[in-house]
Each structure stands twice: as structure tokens, then as C-alpha cells.
Amino acid sequence: GEDVEQSLFLSVREGDSSVINCTYTDSSSTYLYWYKQEPGAGLQLLTYIFSNMDMKQDQRLTVLLNKKDKHLSLRIADTQTGDSAIYFCAEKLDTGTASKLTFGTGTRLQVTL
Amino acid sequence: DAGITQSPRHKVTETGTPVTLRCHQTENHRYMYWYRQDPGHGLRLIHYSYGVKDTDKGEVSDGYSVSRSKTEDFLLTLESATSSQTSVYFCAITGGSGADTQYFGPGTRLTVL
Numbered sequence: 001g002e003d004v005e006q007s008l009f010l011s012v013r014e015g016d017s018s019v020i021n022c023t024y025t026d027s028s029s030t031y032l033y034w035y036k037q038e039p040g041a042g043l044q045l046l047t048y049i050f051s052n053m054d055m056k057q058d059q060r061l062t063v064l065l066n067k068k069d070k071h072l073s074l075r076i077a078d079t080q081t082g083d084s085a086i087y088f089c090a091e092k093l094d095t096g097t098a099s100k101l102t103f104g105t106g107t108r109l110q111v112t113l
Numbered sequence: 114d115a116g117i118t119q120s121p122r123h124k125v126t127e128t129g130t131p132v133t134l135r136c137h138q139t140e141n142h143r144y145m146y147w148y149r150q151d152p153g154h155g156l157r158l159i160h161y162s163y164g165v166k167d168t169d170k171g172e173v174s175d176g177y178s179v180s181r182s183k184t185e186d187f188l189l190t191l192e193s194a195t196s197s198q199t200s201v202y203f204c205a206i207t208g209g210s211g212a213d214t215q216y217f218g219p220g221t222r223l224t225v226l
Contacts, residue, residue, distance in 0.1 A: 042217040098163045099213045103155040
């Protein structure tokens with residue numbers, strides 16, 4: 001099966017930038033996603049990028065995609081305490097009957113004062 | 114928020130008992146998914162549905178069955194619960210077009226004693 005890998009933990013100071021990294025294995029992925037999960041809650045879609053793009057910016061969020069290296073990153077500018085959460089990357093695999101997502105194991109972001 | 118609810122939100126049951134979790138959507142989306150979330154594994158797909166009465170297995174389907182008799186409801190059944198099925202279960206929906214983003218319900222925390 002396909003594996004999506006993420007580092008487990010990242011700690012940053014409030015106001016700094018956070019960079020969360022992800023590597024994926026399926027070169028035929030069409031879309032890649034970033035989700036945020038706060039304690040006790042479901043997953044909230046943050047942003048996504050189409051595989052023919054290199055970068056996508058959405059307010060404080062910047063997604064970079066290196067398709068050659070199968071590397072995806074999420075940069076959060078001016079990180080705030082409310083950004084503390086678990087962040088999941090996911091790749092979309094088309095199966096013919098339904099699109100399936102393969103998720104990474106998640107990166108826990110801790111924002112310190 | 115996408116109109117997805119899950120019930121119950123919390124359940125404690127005993128090994129060997131049957132359990133049914135319900136996912137209800139008000140978006141009229143075609144595709145519905147059941148995932149389980151466990152530490153160190155991210156989210157893993159159990160079963161999914163691509164229409165009424167149309168379902169298929171995901172990567173961790175053993176011990177689970179599903180049914181979809183109406184567009185809005187997708188049921189996940191554990192025929193005989195085991196302790197290894199203690200987990201948080203998430204339902205997701207998607208309309209199946211474009212970026213095909215999946216929107217998640219709030220989750221059900223199931224404990225099997």
C-alpha cells in the first residue's frame with residue numbers, strides 16, 4: 001500500500017513560522033490536502049493543491065509541492081497559539097468508483113509563548 | 114461546516130456485543146466514508162459508499178460491515194466488538210467532483226472493554 005510520512009512533533013514560538021513536512025509515495029496523486037485536527041474534534045480541511053501546481057498561498061498558509069521528490073510542505077506564517085493542533089497531509093487516489101484519501105500519521109504542532 | 118452528524122458521540126461496550134454507528138448528512142453527497150483513527154496510524158479507511166446500496170471495502174475492513182439504504186445515512190456495524198476496535202471513528206462525505214475534498218463529521222469515540 002501507499003505510505004504518507006510525517007514527522008510526529010513540531011514546537012515553535014508564537015509569532016514564528018511553522019513548516020510541516022510530508023512525503024508521499026504515489027506519483028499519480030492528483031490532489032494533496034492539509035487537514036487540521038483540534039483536540040476532541042474532527043478533521044477540518046485547511047487547504048489543498050492540485051498536482052500540477054508548485055505552490056499555493058492562502059492568507060497565512062503556503063503549500064509547496066515538489067512532485068519530483070514527492071514532498072509536500074505546509075508553512076504557517078506568524079504562528080499563533082490557536083494553531084496548536086495535529087496536522088495531517090493526505091493524497092487523493094482515484095480508484096474508479098470513488099476517490100480515496102491516504103493520510104499521514106499527523107504532526108502535532110505545539111506553539112509556545 | 115458541512116452538514117454531517119455522527120451518533121452516538123461516545124459509546125462504551127463489552128467484547129462480543131454488536132455495535133452500530135450512524136453517519137447522517139444533509140448535503141445530498143454521493144460518496145460517504147468510514148475511517149478509524151488510532152495513535153501512530155493516522156486515519157485508515159474502513160469502508161466507503163459510492164451510492165445507495167453501493168459499498169466497497171477499505172484497507173481495514175475486517176470485522177466491520179456497512180449499509181447505505183438512503184443517500185443521507187451510512188451505517189457502520191461491528192458484528193461482535195473486540196478490544197482492538199477501540200478507536201475513534203470518523204465519517205466523511207464528498208460530492209465527487211473537482212478537488213473532491215472530503216468533509217468530516219465530529220467523530221465517535223468507541224471503547225470496547
